[in-house]
Amino acid sequence: MIVQSFFVPGIAHSSYILGASSTCAVIDPRRDVEIYVKAAKELNLKITHILQTHLHADFVSGHLDIARATGAPIVIPKAAGAAFEHIPVSEGDTLRLEDVLLEVLETPGHTPEHVTYVARDFARGPEPVSIFCGDTLFVGDVGRPDLFPGRAVELARLLYDSLHTKLLALPDFCEVYPAHGAGSLCGRSMGAKRESTIGYERRFNEALGITDLEAFVNSLTSGMPAAPDHFTRCSRINREGPALAASLPFPAFLNPGDFSEKMASPESIVLDIRDYSAFGGNHIPGSINLDLGGNFATFAGWILQPEKEILLVSDRPENVDAAVTSLRRVGLDRVTATLEGSIFAWARAGLPTSHIPQVSPFELQQMASAVSVPILILDVRSPAEYEGFHLPQAVNIPVPELRSRFVELDPGSRIVTVCGTGHRSSLAASLLLQKGFENVTNLAGGMMGFAAAGLAPACPLCVSPHGPRFTGQRGKNAHAGDREVIP
Amino acid sequence: MIVQSFFVPGIAHSSYILGASSTCAVIDPRRDVEIYVKAAKELNLKITHILQTHLHADFVSGHLDIARATGAPIVIPKAAGAAFEHIPVSEGDTLRLEDVLLEVLETPGHTPEHVTYVARDFARGPEPVSIFCGDTLFVGDVGRPDLFPGRAVELARLLYDSLHTKLLALPDFCEVYPAHGAGSLCGRSMGAKRESTIGYERRFNEALGITDLEAFVNSLTSGMPAAPDHFTRCSRINREGPALAASLPFPAFLNPGDFSEKMASPESIVLDIRDYSAFGGNHIPGSINLDLGGNFATFAGWILQPEKEILLVSDRPENVDAAVTSLRRVGLDRVTATLEGSIFAWARAGLPTSHIPQVSPFELQQMASAVSVPILILDVRSPAEYEGFHLPQAVNIPVPELRSRFVELDPGSRIVTVCGTGHRSSLAASLLLQKGFENVTNLAGGMMGFAAAGLAPACPLCVSPHGPRFTGQRGKNAHAGDREVIP
Amino acid sequence: MIVQSFFVPGIAHSSYILGASSTCAVIDPRRDVEIYVKAAKELNLKITHILQTHLHADFVSGHLDIARATGAPIVIPKAAGAAFEHIPVSEGDTLRLEDVLLEVLETPGHTPEHVTYVARDFARGPEPVSIFCGDTLFVGDVGRPDLFPGRAVELARLLYDSLHTKLLALPDFCEVYPAHGAGSLCGRSMGAKRESTIGYERRFNEALGITDLEAFVNSLTSGMPAAPDHFTRCSRINREGPALAASLPFPAFLNPGDFSEKMASPESIVLDIRDYSAFGGNHIPGSINLDLGGNFATFAGWILQPEKEILLVSDRPENVDAAVTSLRRVGLDRVTATLEGSIFAWARAGLPTSHIPQVSPFELQQMASAVSVPILILDVRSPAEYEGFHLPQAVNIPVPELRSRFVELDPGSRIVTVCGTGHRSSLAASLLLQKGFENVTNLAGGMMGFAAAGLAPACPLCVSPHGPRFTGQRGKNAHAGDREVIP
Amino acid sequence: MIVQSFFVPGIAHSSYILGASSTCAVIDPRRDVEIYVKAAKELNLKITHILQTHLHADFVSGHLDIARATGAPIVIPKAAGAAFEHIPVSEGDTLRLEDVLLEVLETPGHTPEHVTYVARDFARGPEPVSIFCGDTLFVGDVGRPDLFPGRAVELARLLYDSLHTKLLALPDFCEVYPAHGAGSLCGRSMGAKRESTIGYERRFNEALGITDLEAFVNSLTSGMPAAPDHFTRCSRINREGPALAASLPFPAFLNPGDFSEKMASPESIVLDIRDYSAFGGNHIPGSINLDLGGNFATFAGWILQPEKEILLVSDRPENVDAAVTSLRRVGLDRVTATLEGSIFAWARAGLPTSHIPQVSPFELQQMASAVSVPILILDVRSPAEYEGFHLPQAVNIPVPELRSRFVELDPGSRIVTVCGTGHRSSLAASLLLQKGFENVTNLAGGMMGFAAAGLAPACPLCVSPHGPRFTGQRGKNAHAGDREVIP
Numbered sequence A, B, C, D: 001m002i003v004q005s006f007f008v009p010g011i012a013h014s015s016y017i018l019g020a021s022s023t024c025a026v027i028d029p030r031r032d033v034e035i036y037v038k039a040a041k042e043l044n045l046k047i048t049h050i051l052q053t054h055l056h057a058d059f060v061s062g063h064l065d066i067a068r069a070t071g072a073p074i075v076i077p078k079a080a081g082a083a084f085e086h087i088p089v090s091e092g093d094t095l096r097l098e099d100v101l102l103e104v105l106e107t108p109g110h111t112p113e114h115v116t117y118v119a120r121d122f123a124r125g126p127e128p129v130s131i132f133c134g135d136t137l138f139v140g141d142v143g144r145p146d147l148f149p150g151r152a153v154e155l156a157r158l159l160y161d162s163l164h165t166k167l168l169a170l171p172d173f174c175e176v177y178p179a180h181g182a183g184s185l186c187g188r189s190m191g192a193k194r195e196s197t198i199g200y201e202r203r204f205n206e207a208l209g210i211t212d213l214e215a216f217v218n219s220l221t222s223g224m225p226a227a228p229d230h231f232t233r234c235s236r237i238n239r240e241g242p243a244l245a246a247s248l249p250f251p252a253f254l255n256p257g258d259f260s261e262k263m264a265s266p267e268s269i270v271l272d273i274r275d276y277s278a279f280g281g282n283h284i285p286g287s288i289n290l291d292l293g294g295n296f297a298t299f300a301g302w303i304l305q306p307e308k309e310i311l312l313v314s315d316r317p318e319n320v321d322a323a324v325t326s327l328r329r330v331g332l333d334r335v336t337a338t339l340e341g342s343i344f345a346w347a348r349a350g351l352p353t354s355h356i357p358q359v360s361p362f363e364l365q366q367m368a369s370a371v372s373v374p375i376l377i378l379d380v381r382s383p384a385e386y387e388g389f390h391l392p393q394a395v396n397i398p399v400p401e402l403r404s405r406f407v408e409l410d411p412g413s414r415i416v417t418v419c420g421t422g423h424r425s426s427l428a429a430s431l432l433l434q435k436g437f438e439n440v441t442n443l444a445g446g447m448m449g450f451a452a453a454g455l456a457p458a459c460p461l462c463v464s465p466h467g468p469r470f471t472g473q474r475g476k477n478a479h480a481g482d483r484e485v486i487p
Helices: A034-043 A063-070 A152-169 A198-204 A213-220 A230-240 A256-263 A276-281 A296-303 A319-329 A342-348 A361-369 A383-388 A399-408 A423-434 A446-452 B034-042 B063-070 B152-169 B198-204 B213-220 B230-240 B256-263 B276-281 B296-303 B319-329 B342-348 B361-369 B383-388 B399-408 B423-434 B446-452 C034-042 C063-070 C152-169 C198-204 C213-220 C230-240 C256-263 C276-281 C296-303 C319-329 C342-348 C361-369 C383-388 C399-408 C423-434 C446-452 D034-043 D063-070 D152-169 D198-204 D213-220 D230-240 D256-263 D276-281 D296-303 D319-329 D342-348 D361-369 D383-388 D399-408 D423-434 D446-452
Strands: A002-008 A013-019 A023-027 A046-051 A074-077 A087-089 A094-097 A100-106 A115-121 A128-134 A175-178 A252-254 A268-272 A309-313 A335-339 A375-379 A414-418 A440-443 B002-008 B013-019 B023-027 B046-051 B074-077 B087-089 B094-097 B100-106 B115-121 B128-134 B175-178 B252-254 B268-272 B309-313 B335-339 B375-379 B414-418 B440-443 C002-008 C013-019 C023-027 C046-051 C074-077 C087-089 C094-097 C100-106 C115-121 C128-134 C175-178 C252-254 C268-272 C309-313 C335-339 C375-379 C414-418 C440-443 D002-008 D013-019 D023-027 D046-051 D074-077 D087-089 D094-097 D100-106 D115-121 D128-134 D175-178 D252-254 D268-272 D309-313 D335-339 D375-379 D414-418 D440-443
Touching: A002 A034, A002 A175, A013 A034, A013 A128, A013 A175, A023 A034, A023 A094, A034 A046, A034 A063, A046 A063, A046 A094, A063 A074, A100 A152, A115 A152, A152 A198, A152 A213, A230 A296, A252 A256, A256 A268, A256 A309, A256 A335, A256 A342, A276 A423, A276 D276, A296 A319, A296 A399, A296 A423, A309 A319, A319 A335, A335 A342, A342 D446, A361 A375, A361 A414, A361 A440, A361 A446, A399 A423, A414 A423, A414 A446, A423 A440, A440 A446, A446 D342, B002 B034, B002 B175, B013 B034, B013 B128, B013 B175, B023 B034, B023 B094, B034 B046, B034 B063, B046 B063, B046 B094, B063 B074, B100 B152, B115 B152, B152 B198, B152 B213, B230 B296, B252 B256, B256 B268, B256 B309, B256 B335, B256 B342, B276 B423, B276 C276, B296 B319, B296 B399, B296 B423, B309 B319, B319 B335, B335 B342, B342 C446, B361 B375, B361 B440, B361 B446, B399 B423, B414 B423, B414 B446, B423 B440, B440 B446, B446 C342, C002 C034, C002 C175, C013 C034, C013 C128, C013 C175, C023 C034, C023 C094, C034 C046, C034 C063, C046 C063, C046 C094, C063 C074, C100 C152, C115 C152, C152 C198, C152 C213, C230 C296, C252 C256, C256 C268, C256 C309, C256 C335, C256 C342, C276 C423, C296 C319, C296 C399, C296 C423, C309 C319, C319 C335, C335 C342, C361 C375, C361 C414, C361 C440, C361 C446, C399 C423, C414 C423, C414 C446, C423 C440, C440 C446, D002 D034, D002 D175, D013 D034, D013 D128, D013 D175, D023 D034, D023 D094, D034 D046, D034 D063, D046 D063, D046 D094, D063 D074, D100 D152, D115 D152, D152 D198, D152 D213, D230 D296, D252 D256, D256 D268, D256 D309, D256 D335, D256 D342, D276 D423, D296 D319, D296 D399, D296 D423, D309 D319, D309 D342, D319 D335, D335 D342, D361 D375, D361 D440, D361 D446, D399 D423, D414 D423, D414 D446, D423 D440, D423 D446, D440 D446
Parallel strands: A023 A046, A046 A074, A074 A087, A128 A175, A252 A335, A268 A309, A309 A335, A375 A414, A414 A440, B023 B046, B046 B074, B074 B087, B128 B175, B252 B335, B268 B309, B309 B335, B375 B414, B414 B440, C023 C046, C046 C074, C074 C087, C128 C175, C252 C335, C268 C309, C309 C335, C375 C414, C414 C440, D023 D046, D046 D074, D074 D087, D128 D175, D252 D335, D268 D309, D309 D335, D375 D414, D414 D440
Antiparallel strands: A002 A013, A013 A023, A094 A100, A100 A115, A115 A128, B002 B013, B013 B023, B094 B100, B100 B115, B115 B128, C002 C013, C013 C023, C094 C100, C100 C115, C115 C128, D002 D013, D013 D023, D094 D100, D100 D115, D115 D128
């Protein structure tokens, strides 16, 4: 038996090839599936099964694409009610890959239909060697049960049972292969390590340590990070069966004139994937800035409306592929155009542009101390980040909420957007400009830079020479830069 | 804490990056070290430690190269007596990477100086999370103690103690990251899985199951596969400090005339890395055939003399890089020339060639049944493979032994070389031609093809449509194709 | 004005982008057209015209593919009678690309409908700067007029007129951009240089030097190299409109069992694109050997029947793409399968194989002098090559003729196939085996090796350390290796 | 005989491989010479000669690098007084490559020591087929004779003689292969076409059309574009022998702290190769902005002092290679550091930044019409461009002159820099900031955008949807965007 893992940064998604001697299963596949076909070929294994632990909420899965590519059947919990051809499984069902036996445990909680696949390797011994537990148990965390409106308590109770009755009944030595790692919003505080063991989690997983049912339910139904908008969308798509990647449009390169024409439609939105410096320098009025960093997919899924046509602005043609792949991962399938010649062609065509000044900590301090023109410092990080560490005068509206909560702000005010490093705050600034705000400045370097400049007490976890990173168990203490991966 | 593994097929070597928040260690590095530098950069980690569990016998390690590239110190067991600058460690010593603590356990057995690094992740809890145990404990096997002439019993006793007193004292849930996987000759029968847990191995590792000390010693000092010649050589090189890769020669492309001139020196050897079909078709007289398949490095280290200059023949210029990297891994640093234009330029230059007919199973059967011209079927697999399954009339001389045991054969006889698939037997055939044998034929497809053709009872593990593969625990029963990875 | 040329080795085809300030034309495009789109983008030019000088006989052109990709119209001689949408042109018609004016001259001869495009660059001056003359005038040669059965004399007369009345009426300084270079079979003896001038050709082009009409016609209707079978086929395809490349099948990787099943159909043919050494070692019985060298496309178009499904054997998966592209260039669109795992998987599956011994010059000499077993030396080069230089006892049947003339040979005889270097003779040997011959040997290195070995007087043009090359004007004296490009 | 050309955009440099049957010469090589070695290998030719037509002024040549790589001798005019080992040639000397004969004509004018190599291909005929004339004769232009202070008239007279007595004595049909094309500053108005013929140039080359010596001298010693600073430097380096590329430093990636420390040295300069949008957004105070567009090498050679250490800021690690290659081409060999993590790491480290607002034409118009705060529009294009078309109120100081002429401007004024497209003006803006100016804005899109916006009469050559391009013969009328290649 062999296990090979595949990790997608940003959405922090882990998928697996579980191989026997000559056949293998792909578990919880991502949507760009060539990687599995290639890996299976290199391992000299034939893909014979496609396994889903549950209907993923945070990404559109590639089950149909890989089924089309290999002819292998899709195995998915019966309770998922999948609308495509599949093999439904429920408690106690088994699948066989030569010497490897997979048993199905129903482990609802993160979602109602969730199952865990328990692997036994009869080439070695009869006891469980590994589990593929999706979003039930993570390294250092458990799956959040609050994604279904009104069902959080119910699901938290089910999760308690799934964890304590089923997963913790497994032996200590059994390996744990979850579907997510640090950075995912399917949990609250996963560790950087991507695999673990039942025994280690039994001892050191804080959520598992809450043995009182009510306390457990309480803990998991409060203080959760906000769930991005696409979470409901992706679940539904995964149940109904996503469009095959091969059937989707690929953005055409359009010159400024044609691009501008396409922009005129209310059905379109301009997404500028350049970095905040470049976006700040000049950009197409009304465009949204989301650079191709670690959070691109998550924030795109969160902020953009799936029914719109997305028109891309990039300064590197080679990034268009990556952007399209990431957008498709969160169900944004309608990327129809790219601006040929980028913003430079736009400028040469004499078309209007907009700007966001990018200030350093020193400049922010100067602005703040200039009594003549008062500024509003808008901290767009999550509440947890904000609480951990923020500028005294800063107001907190997390960037996704800004889409509606912008009405709380005075459009005539002079706003400086702030986040951990400057990327999310540039998104926020672009949203404000789009809403008609005219005087918006971005703090380049964000709170990290501010602390590093000695203008605020340093936050030890965040201010490393290498930038903030997810590490270990961070539980209740969130930090500047916490949910932000530096591109 | 994060663990990233790196696997080299062929020598089946696993090395690791063990990362904390912003720093990391590289453990048991391979000699081409750019991969670690790149991976650390992607993980946003600074390489601050280079760790060796022991003096590797089967490959030349990249400790000096990566120390040069990063400035990080080399940590190595004190008992290794390393001749380069290093931090010596012994029982109970600890190293700290931010929240991660590494403790040194002395675990002699595979080698006298061997240590295991036990990792604790204080971001999560105080108990051991993972061990990096080099060649002490493998997935499904233990390190072989018989590589030091005359010391096998002594080392086997030490190993017993290292395993039972030290490693098995660790908790079941502790992860096991060994330095080798299936296919390595540092053990006898490792599993395909590349990592395991203490608890799983405690229960299902056959070698660990032999609790009687004498039985354990007996088992590990008998029936071991032969140890390639380079095993002693690499240990010594790793102790003294390998030459930096950047200082080594890279083979120049020489035209047939110049190549032929270089061949004239007794200090040189011609290594033909084409496949057996092409080598069989025509090759330079006296050249050795080792195609760039999975066993290339191991057999090259075994068969070739390190003091010789190696002159390459390849039909793909792009393979020269890979060959040089593999040869350097086993301490063959003097690859000085490549034949420009391959064998085709050689043929156009009118130079002499030699040939090895390639027969199919049916043709072998015909040859064997032709009473007029008797043939000798020479099975060059390992004794274990031979015993498991062979042609009734076949004589067994494992290919490495053929270097001296060719004298047992009649140079005038008509010999058909046989192995699992045809690759090793082509090496054997090339060795025989070099020794003056004139009538040597190779069984293309080997025993696998023979069985698949229905001419012999099928050997179930070997005859899959995907070729033979290492899988699970194979313990005492070796098979055709067992130690052979299909290129 | 700018001219960028694109050269396809093997068929020695030149095509061009002719650019003005912001628009450009593609002239005589090859079938894999992405290269023009990319180049035009880099030159910052929009492709607005697709020009054909004539219906190409030796390759399937990409006019429809590039029209689909760009929307540009196809300009083609009216007399071509093209079946697809196009702009027909005839004598005196003009096309304008900004400052660049293209005038159409009807220049029949190589084909009846042939035109030449004469470019004037009004940014500089009113006189012709360059001509794009297709296969009318070459560097050092003229287009062959003998490709239309029964019309050779008629076309030769037309060609004389086209050359002397039209092209030679152009000024000396006018640049000549032909559609072919050295190696093409659309002429007899082109130079290595890929462009020339009217004045230079006027003085030093031997064919143009024959000013007597009858002598000219005589010269061009005799002693021409044979025309491959696909020449008529491609003309027809180019007139009717080739299938779009995107609509064609791409070969699936099949395992030996499935491949073998597909072979059973009389509609299929196995094409082995490995080199002669490897093919000689072992191959699938009945397969044709054409390695991916310079002549691959030409001989494939010549030898293979377009209605058959082609099943590929390659030892490098990455070569499949190149083979498919080359086969499509000569109208072989039905490449449907590739043997997964190459001949090695075939051998491991125990399936039967066939062989062709590869001998060196010394070995051939030994065979030839062994009175006991007489051999037949079959020289498969063109008559011109044979006449220039051959082994005394050799019989000449050019390889394409061998398809029918094999009946002149005794199937029981021991045949050694010979060509310039060993590649074509391996094709010949494979054809003989397919016809039931059993004792066929190939001379590796061919006549070049034979001469280089000192066994025959050296042929100065052929025996260079770098192999034979097309160079300069070679007119009437053809040589060993002449029409053969070493891969 | 075969000719293969190699073009470097930006410096618009053409170099050549001139091949015979098995050997070839490289003529006027660029400094990154691997491309010749690779091409010669593909052509199956051995490089046996390295030819220089003269001491190149605008780039550092790779003669020593390729001599080191191949062992071939360097052939260079005797009058060059080269300080390295070479074969000196003068009038009438000949070189032989098999059938190809090269004759040396002394053609002083562009430089005193300049020669032309006249090729005859005896495989075809005795008359000249091609000339390699360096910077003597261009397509549509002649070499400028004004690069040697005080010698312009003398050299112009010599050039007249070289052209009229020597080159025009050659036959019309002879091909002309110059060392530069459109965009080079070694002439005034070369055409886009990269090769020509003697006859065509005789008729349509304006400079050649001035047959009166004094008028010719007058024309060539007045109205020349400014010569970049590195022109003298490169000549000297090429005479003395450039450092081997392999011996030069490659920039190390430094974190913001270390980078900042290196900046402290007066011996260093920070070069930011990001585009103007990104540079405008935020950059390191004091850094110079030169994006990696077509003019990168020329302006870098012009603006930067060769004795300084260059510290790079790039937002694409993969651009560092290209920048280093381009900088070396103009003799800037000391590129020692790159900012790891680009400006984002700098910002996260809380270090100070500077900014340049980027305005669109509409915004500029608004600024200009706001009576309260007067602005100075600084047009930094060449005088010829400025004269052709400029904003009424604009002041012209070409960007290279700004290095000293900034003193003419009031540091307290509000300046908007303007060029053809926004790239050069961003360089100018960065120079002004460096000199202490505080209020500098850049016109993104430049005059092209201004005209395209309908705010100024369109300049027909410049305002194409594809951006400005060099095309045809443009002689005396230079335009907006003229010397600017859009990246």
